[in-house]
Amino acid sequence: MxxxxxxxxxxxxxxxxxxxxxxxxxxxxxxxxxxxxxxxxxxxxxxxxxKSTKAYINQELEDWANLGVEGHTDAKNPWLPYHEFLTEATAKLVGAKPIEVVTMNSLTANLHFMMASFYKPTKERYKILIESDAFPSDKYAVESQLRHHGFNDKDGLILWSPREGEELLRNEDLEAILKEHGSEIALIMVGGVNYYTGQFLDFKRITMLGHQHGCKVGFDCAHGAGNVDLDLHNSGADFAVWCTYKYMNSGPGSLSGCFVHERHAYNKDLNRFTGWWSHNKDTRFNMRHEFDVLPGAEGWQLSNPPILSMAAIRASLDIFNEVGxxxxxxxxxxxxxxxxxxxxxxxxxxxxxxxxxxxxxxxxxxxxxxxxxxxxxxxxxxxxxxxxxxxxxxxxxxxxxxxxxxxxxxxxxxxxxxxxx
The missing domain is CATH 3.90.1150.10 (Aspartate Aminotransferase, domain 1)
Known part of the structure; x- marks a missing residue:
């Protein structure tokens, strides 16, 4: 230029x-x-x-030292609802509504939790479409889902590839694949920003195409969160996952983020793995209640939040929130x-x-x-x-x-x- x-x-x-x-x-x-x-x-x-991360983590170490178990309710930032302190800033960063996001687990674990709910194969429609040069862990995860459901992980995988002599993916090639195989594809799961080429895909177009052919659509936004305008709610995607240790500066191996579109927020019939943190907050500690799932992305949580990792994420999110x-x-x-x-x-x-x-x-x-x-x-x-x-x-x-x-x-x-x- x-x-x-x-x-x-x-x-x-x-x-x-x-x-x-x-x-x-x-x-x-x-x-x-x-x-x-x-x-x-x-x-x-x-x-x-x-530089602020140390103070955020030290606050929780202090409260743990001084309060022990009472820190769950009496800490400066009470631990019981700690994940909620991240919700608004995370939603803003990925272009979602607060009900659509939660911070939990690690990235590939979240991908599996999402596929437990949104990959619903049948005999006729069981294939998964990913990009040919997907990040290896994405490919391993979707292959293992195919095997888990009793399908051949080679037959069941459809690859969206660049053309001969090119590195970048073309939308018209995805259209051609869906024209030919759309009725066999249960799930489209691609990396939103390709780790190798850095190509930022058109979420809205991919989602629209997938939904037209009856496929569920999800994105791995590991290289997108904190880097590009993901606009997840408006993309219409069914789900997305991302890590927080790359552009979101939360520390090595830190927790992952998860998006589930608002249209699924109140669907209690969606198959999912559950734990006590996906249960109704009002009755969570009355241990003898039948399971009552929380609405929104929070309803996919399993366990109480790891506070020290979340403190580091919070330190970083506060900077993002300030800058915009x-x-x-x-x-x-x-x-x-x-x-x-x-x-x-x-x-x-x-x-x-x-x-x-x-x-x-x-x-x-x-x-x-x-x-x-x-x-x-x-x-x-x-x-x-x-x-x-x-x-x-x-x-x-x-x-x-x-x-x-x-x-x-x-x-x-x-x-x-x-x-x-």
Whole structure:
């Protein structure tokens, strides 16, 4: 784009103009052995720690130390309803209504819980459609669901693949698959933002197509939550799941989020796995009541919330809530566009970006292929102080995250790459 300019002065000027630049100071930036800050472009794998996280977790440790079991009701942030403290900010972040979201479990566990309810195979309609290059855990999960229901996991899987010589998925190819196999497909379950290419799929169109053919539709938003405008309620999707440790900066292995569309909120007949936290709050502790499911996404919970993990999520969500998704996405598009501009200046005979060029079809991740390069190049980048992410066979994934990355970070990363090339 002609708006961008080369040179360090331009990067510094953009940082001075950036209304979100101060947020970088609110995060711990990893340093090298000499104490120099690394260029961290790996928020798509693990987000950085907000400096406020420690205080949020310490509050719960204090209350546990001082109150013991009474902390469930008497802690500063009582533990019994703790997951509810995350609901509103989570709903805002993923474009949902509060009744549609809950924070619980880990991502693949949530995917299985959702499939227990929304994958209802019959002899005629039992197949599951996923993208051909889905994140491995998604593929393993759907294959195991097919086996669990007594189907062959190879026959039962339909792959939506890019065309020969292309990396990106086309909607018209999905339309063609559904035209041919729609009556056999029980569930469409795709990654909302592809982990490898960074392609952000059209949720609304996919859902509409799936529903037209009688399929249930769900999305894995691991690379989307906190990165793009998911607009889950308006997408019409039946369900979605995501992790909180990537763009949502909640710490390694932290809890997952879950969306169940409002139209399913009061359907008590939906098959589901249950536990005491999906039971009516008013009678939950009267242990002898028959099961009475909660409405909305909360009705899929099993157990009482792990408070320390939720405290870390809350710390991060408070920052997102303060900034607002709109401002983040505005900066994200500009910062990623600048990154793309600098990479293209290295020469398209050297660098190939496989992420979509259209800013509406991607988040902040750019997946880069370097001509004749292998993992050694990525290793040298790491030694030069750039933390990015290698994915076989030949892609370096970089995510200039708008909350804590600067224009200068992006400029310096490309300079290091240039030096290595």
């Amino acid at each position: 002609s708006d961008y300019k080369l040179g360090l002065d331009y990067a510094k000027a953009q940082d001075n103009l950036d209304e979100l630049s101060a947020y970088k100071q609110q995060f711990h930036i990893p340093k090298d052995a000499n104490g120099k800050a690394l260029i961290y472009l790996c928020g798509n794998s693990l987000g950085l720690q907000p 998704l709109e401002k983040l996405i505005k900066k994200s598009k500009k910062l990623t566009g600048y990154f793309e501009f600098l990479l293209k200046d290295l020469g398209e005979d050297t660098i190939r970006i496989i992420t979509p060029e259209n800013p509406e079809e991607r988040g902040c991740q750019l997946s880069i292929q370097v001509l004749n390069a292998d993992k050694a190049l990525h290793d040298k980048l790491t030694e030069a102080g750039v933390i990015s992410d290698w994915r076989e066979p030949d892609v370096i994934r970089c995510a200039p995250t708008p909350l804590y990355n600067s224009y200068e970070d992006v400029y310096n990363m490309v300079e290091q790459l240039k030096a290595l090339l």
